Amino acid sequence: MLKICSGKLYFYINRCGFAAVEFYNPKHIDLKALDGDDGSDLFFRFEKRMK
Numbered sequence: 001m002l003k004i005c006s007g008k009l010y011f012y013i014n015r016c017g018f019a020a021v022e023f024y025n026p027k028h029i030d031l032k033a034l035d036g037d038d039g040s041d042l043f044f045r046f047e048k049r050m051k
Contacts, residue, residue: 009044018046 012018022045024030029039 012046017049017051019049020044021047 009020013020022028023042024039024045025042026039030045033039
């Protein structure tokens with residue numbers, strides 16, 4: 001999982017070939033997160049698209 005700012009989304013999705021498959025936010029918390037993560041962060045889960 002990557003925590004990145006929204007300005008870098010274009011680079012990872014269009015240039016590097018990743019797909020954003022999940023968006024974590026306070027209403028959709030990552031259940032596999034490390035202890036101490038209260039769910040207040042906003043981040044995506046990326047998967048690499050293979051052509």
